[in-house]
Amino acid sequence: MPDRLTIADISLKNYKHNIAKILELVPTKVKVMAIVKANAYGHGIEHVAAAALEASASYIGIVSLGELKRIRNSGITAPTLILNYLDPASIPEAVQLDGSITVMDMAAVEAIQKAAATLSKKVNVHIKIDTGMHRAGCDPDKLLSLAQAVVDASHLELEGIFTHFAESETLDAAFTHQQLGVFNACIRTLEDKSIKPPLVHCANSAAILALPETHFTMVRPGLITYGLNPFPPEHAKHAFVTKHFKPVLSLKTQVAFIRTIEPGETVGYNRRWQAGRQSTVALLPIGYGDGYRRTPHNAGKVLVDGQYAPIIGSVAMDQTVVDITDIDGVSVGDEAILLGTQGDKIITTDNIAAAYGTINYEVVTALSDRISRHYLD
Numbered sequence: 183m184p185d186r187l188t189i190a191d192i193s194l195k196n197y198k199h200n201i202a203k204i205l206e207l208v209p210t211k212v213k214v215m216a217i218v219k220a221n222a223y224g225h226g227i228e229h230v231a232a233a234a235l236e237a238s239a240s241y242i243g244i245v246s247l248g249e250l251k252r253i254r255n256s257g258i259t260a261p262t263l264i265l266n267y268l269d270p271a272s273i274p275e276a277v278q279l280d281g282s283i284t285v286m287d288m289a290a291v292e293a294i295q296k297a298a299a300t301l302s303k304k305v306n307v308h309i310k311i312d313t314g315m316h317r318a319g320c321d322p323d324k325l326l327s328l329a330q331a332v333v334d335a336s337h338l339e340l341e342g343i344f345t346h347f348a349e350s351e352t353l354d355a356a357f358t359h360q361q362l363g364v365f366n367a368c369i370r371t372l373e374d375k376s377i378k379p380p381l382v383h384c385a386n387s388a389a390i391l392a393l394p395e396t397h398f399t400m401v402r403p404g405l406i407t408y409g410l411n412p413f414p415p416e417h418a419k420h421a422f423v424t425k426h427f428k429p430v431l432s433l434k435t436q437v438a439f440i441r442t443i444e445p446g447e448t449v450g451y452n453r454r455w456q457a458g459r460q461s462t463v464a465l466l467p468i469g470y471g472d473g474y475r476r477t478p479h480n481a482g483k484v485l486v487d488g489q490y491a492p493i494i495g496s497v498a499m500d501q502t503v504v505d506i507t508d509i510d511g512v513s514v515g516d517e518a519i520l521l522g523t524q525g526d527k528i529i530t531t532d533n534i535a536a537a538y539g540t541i542n543y544e545v546v547t548a549l550s551d552r553i554s555r556h557y558l559d
């Protein structure tokens with residue numbers, strides 16, 4: 183029994199459908215690295231990683247030692263790349279757990295070589311190249327010496343090189359092409375010295391769909407594997423995602439309490455909503471402690487008995503109040519959909535993101551571990 187009535191249903195069937203769709207869209211030999219960082223964008227890292235491999239993804243992408251531990255503790259031995267900077271203190275354990283590790287500088291090469299030699303391990307290393315995002319990665323002009331150092335290190339294997347795009351989902355692809363140009367030049371620089379790492383990767387969800395020339399030998403989808411859309415509505419690929427990818431997560435709770443409010447009475451902290459008429463309001467056991475955001479106030483809606491019920495006042499840590507005055511016959515225990523479908527109506531992650539003024543990535547990733555995940559299939 184979940185200890186609260188608020189549940190995220192996760193359709194692993196839909197997730198596997200999405201991975202299969204990506205495999206269909208890329209050339210046969212191109213591998214898929216399933217990105218499951220941040221608790222698989224809130225969907226549950228262990229279940230999602232296992233489903234990715236069942237659906238023929240070949241690699242798992244994460245960002246920390248903690249995530250690597252969760253992957254390995256769940257019994258997954260598949261290649262798993264830590265895509266980010268790894269602090270030196272975490273390197274020995276990451277090596278012990280057979281993680282593939284990203285390097286961006288000589289210090290990392292030396293630290294990984296040392297840990298690997300001590301543990302008599304061979305470590306797969308991927309070099310991250312900064313092609314324009316200017317967040318992480320080695321400068322292109324330092325790539326050759328770094329790659330040579332990896333090749334020369336007895337306990338390291340240069341398995342991959344990669345980069346990450348800053349805005350591959352936008353209508354104007356000029357900057358993505360610029361980054362791709364830098365990446366291609368980096369590949370040629372290495373090839374000229376006969377350095378040819380087998381895994382060359384840069385495509386996130388948007389690039390996979392919008393720019394096939396970014397596929398190289400592996401792609402790294404995150405968002406579309408969860409059935410969410412990276413593109414703005416005006417992008418030609420937006421409708422393609424809606425048509426071919428299926429949302430994986432829906433969020434539901436139950437009406438816990440119903441009360442009547444008289445005109446002029448207010449609801450919740452700081453009394454941000456005032457009844458303009460006699461109103462019926464329902465309490466839902468979800469709040470910002472679950473990752474269901476507090477601001478903006480008096481914004482957003484849920485589905486109760488097949489109708490939209492507006493959120494009133496401020497979402498509290500554990501509770502949210504909705505106005506059900508215009509919905510007949512609501513009872514305690516009725517299902518309330520916060521994200522997903524009820525009857526012929528829907529609340530999408532994009533709807534919530536728009537109400538919050540953020541992106542769909544953040545809506546699902548924010549869902550805290552207080553919400554039970556139910557794996558449907």
Ligand SMILES: Cc1ncc(COP(=O)(O)O)c(C=O)c1O
Pocket residue numbers: 217265346385386387388402403404405406412
């Ligand atoms: C290095 C890296 N690769 C791939 C991805 C997946 O991106 P998306 O979710 O847009 O497919 C991310 C996510 O931010 C990332 O940081």
